[in-house]
Amino acid sequence: MTEYSLKQLQELRLEANKDKDVFVTLLEGSAEIFGAELQLGSKVSLRGNALAVFTWHGCKLAIEGEPDFVYVAEDTPNVSYINCHQVLHNLRQEAQASGGQGPRVVVAGPTDSGKSSMCRMLLNWAVRAQHQPTYVDLDIGQGSITVPGCLAATPVEAPITIEEGYPTQAPLVYFFGHTSPDKQEELYRYLVDKLCSVLDSRASSSPEVAAAGMVVNTMGCVDGLGYELLLHAIKSLKADVVLVMEQDRLFTQLTNQLKSEVGAMGKTVSVVKLYKSGGVAQRSSSARQQARAARIKEYFYGPDGGLQPVSVDLDATNMRVFRSGTGPRPPSSALPLGQARAANPLKVTPVVVSPELEQSLLAVSHAQVPDQLLPSNVAGFVWINGVDVTSNKVTCLMPTSAAMPGSYLLTGTIKTFVQ
Numbered sequence: 386m387t388e389y390s391l392k393q394l395q396e397l398r399l400e401a402n403k404d405k406d407v408f409v410t411l412l413e414g415s416a417e418i419f420g421a422e423l424q425l426g427s428k429v430s431l432r433g434n435a436l437a438v439f440t441w442h443g444c445k446l447a448i449e450g451e452p453d454f455v456y457v458a459e460d461t462p463n464v465s466y467i468n469c470h471q472v473l474h475n476l477r478q479e480a481q482a483s484g485g486q487g488p489r490v491v492v493a494g495p496t497d498s499g500k501s502s503m504c505r506m507l508l509n510w511a512v513r514a515q516h517q518p519t520y521v522d523l524d525i526g527q528g529s530i531t532v533p534g535c536l537a538a539t540p541v542e543a544p545i546t547i548e549e550g551y552p553t554q555a556p557l558v559y560f561f562g563h564t565s566p567d568k569q570e571e572l573y574r575y576l577v578d579k580l581c582s583v584l585d586s587r588a589s590s591s592p593e594v595a596a597a598g599m600v601v602n603t604m605g606c607v608d609g610l611g612y613e614l615l616l617h618a619i620k621s622l623k624a625d626v627v628l629v630m631e632q633d634r635l636f637t638q639l640t641n642q643l644k645s646e647v648g649a650m651g652k653t654v655s656v657v658k659l660y661k662s663g664g665v666a667q668r669s670s671s672a673r674q675q676a677r678a679a680r681i682k683e684y685f686y687g688p689d690g691g692l693q694p695v696s697v698d699l700d701a702t703n704m705r706v707f708r709s710g711t712g713p714r715p716p717s718s719a720l721p722l723g724q725a726r727a728a729n730p731l732k733v734t735p736v737v738v739s740p741e742l743e744q745s746l747l748a749v750s751h752a753q754v755p756d757q758l759l760p761s762n763v764a765g766f767v768w769i770n771g772v773d774v775t776s777n778k779v780t781c782l783m784p785t786s787a788a789m790p791g792s793y794l795l796t797g798t799i800k801t802f803v804q
């Protein structure tokens with residue numbers, strides 16, 4: 386066990402391998418991990434995380450186990466981040482008092498700029514200040530609420546801790562089915578609009594939900610199509626504040642493009658640049674791939690392996706599996722001049738249940754008819770372990786043994802090994 390004494394505004398940065406046990410215990414003072422307070426004397430598992438334990442006033446910490454690296458940093462952007470929180474807090478208070486709309490905050494920036502960590506801090510600080518904002522995750526690459534390939538939202542009522550992660554009770558989830566938007570950009574736009582309209586109606590039926598506002602995580606691709614989709618999301622959400630992590634070019638582009646855009650609070654959108662923390666870990670594409678696989682495994686087994694999914698053999702003839710899209714469409718250049726590509730993002734096509742589906746992640750839809758598959762939110766996910774064509778049986782991993790809440794399943798291009 387190693388003890389670390391941190392002075393005010395310092396943080397202990399460390400990375401704990403997923404195969405080793407590493408624990409932190411707060412021995413004295415106060416400290417937090419991405420805005421969630423540590424309790425004095427309680428041992429917290431850090432396995433599989435890169436993170437910082439930050440203190441506003443000083444603390445003493447004990448680290449057990451062998452982190453891949455660990456060091457104390459005193460140069461952090463957290464004071465500017467908390468100032469940002471304070472402004473949002475005041476806007477929420479005003480909205481609560483007047484029965485109006487609270488701030489809808491979009492966090493944007495390139496990959497590995499600390500967007501997800503920023504969202505966590507803003508949400509945790511908001512919860513600690515008695516607000517319950519809605520967290521919206523539009524980053525299909527990581528899937529912090531459920532699994533990658535989804536657009537999702539959930540109210541945050543309690544601190545998001547490193548051990549438990551985001552709340553998973555009844556999130557609103559739409560399955561996009563891919564971890565990058567390029568092949569189905571119309572569907573991505575459609576699902577963003579769909580999610581936003583549901584969130585709008587939730588806000589209009591509850592003054593508390595409206596006043597607490599939203600914190601929105603976005604994709605790390607901010608060039609070309611990524612930029613267009615970010616802009617689309619900002620407008621569709623009617624964002625009031627856009628926080629740009631690190632990148633001057635994105636900050637300038639958004640400032641120019643949004644100068645006459647009005648957010649849900651009825652004021653011009655504020656675009657704010659924030660510095661990235663020097664502690665943010667850079668991840669290679671294979672590390673991202675592994676993080677996605679780990680996220681899917683966590684969906685079934687829980688963050689600490691405490692959940693018990695069940696393996697079930699289903700009759701393939703009873704499974705109604707669909708895929709979005711109608712196959713490849715001609716490029717615009719192959720169409721007569723002036724004719725737009727016939728985009729129908731809501732089209733789904735049936736999929737024959739065959740060994741090709743093995744290792745695929747499928748969403749269980751709430752839809753009652755195939756035409757409703759894409760616009761319907763999903764109840765959960767199953768993973769196809771094996772397809773036996775002779776017996777026509779499909780072996781699936783499911784979160785529980787309860788019957789599936791819907792009979793329609795949606796597949797995309799997400800494949801992984803879960804067991």
Ligand SMILES: Nc1ncnc2c1ncn2[C@@H]1O[C@H](COP(=O)(O)OP(=O)(O)OP(=O)(O)O)[C@@H](O)[C@H]1O
Pocket residue numbers: 398399434435436437494495496497498499500501502503524526527603604605662663664665666667
């Ligand atoms: N101050 C810090 N010290 C140590 N690790 C940190 C710190 N801030 C963030 N991290 C870690 O760095 C990694 C990348 O951060 P984060 O996920 O917030 O970036 P991101 O911009 O959302 O990434 P992307 O959008 O590319 O997936 C995460 O593992 C996060 O836990």
